[in-house]
Amino acid sequence: MPEHILITEKLSKSFPSGGSELAILHGIDLKVVQGSTCAIVGPSGSGKTTLLGLCAGLDSPTSGEVILAGRKLGGLSEDERAQVRNESVGFVFQNFQLIPTLTALENVLVPLELRGEKTSNAADLAHDLLVDVGLGERVTHFPSQLSGGEQQRVALARAFIGEPAILFADEPTGNLDGESSAMVEEMLFELNKAKETTLVIVTHDRELADKAGMVLVMRDGRIVETTSA
Secondary structure, eight states: OOSEEEEEEEEEEEEEETTEEEEEEEEEEEEEETTOEEEEEOOTTSSHHHHHHHHTTSSOOSEEEEEETTEESTTOOHHHHHHHHHHHEEEEETTOOOOTTSOHHHHHHHHHHHHTOOOTTHHHHHHHHHHHTTOTTOTTOOGGGSOHHHHHHHHHHHHHHTOOSEEEEESTTTTSOHHHHHHHHHHHHHHHHHHTOEEEEEOSOHHHHTTSSEEEEEETTEEEEEEEO
């Protein structure tokens, strides 16, 4: 695995708007070291989530390049970018994105099934991860039977089961109350450390951001400040 798990070079993104182009990101240069933690903060509309989507290969830039896990995404097809994500990337979203018809255990197993790697001990591994996030007694529950905090903990277990090289978390505590937020934050960093995964978080929560080793402050589509612990 390369020293820098994520690199962006002069990354820009614009969208058509009223016959002209609306610039969202302006020439972002970024390097994230393998195994580190990075938080991206800034006001709404500053380009945080757009940057995260480009870094994860969920969208394509107007110009510039993303190098993720040693692969230049610019020259890849959508299927090839999906393969990179499948092999190297985990996700945690603000709205959990669990599959409502699957149990907690089955939701955690989804990334392995997508990879075609559901081995004989996969269920045991998923169960162990649910135990790690405090849900050992909830493995057969469906999302509708779980609180928001519990659903996000299932999402954490799902994100880590594939042992991703890098995990992108978009407002992981945005829909949670204070107690649930604190629990999810603690588990997110504990799992990150245990699994030696790189963590990139977009958040409005400066307290959460300050737990990361590097904090990037965005404004008007640019990184205006970088601080390191």
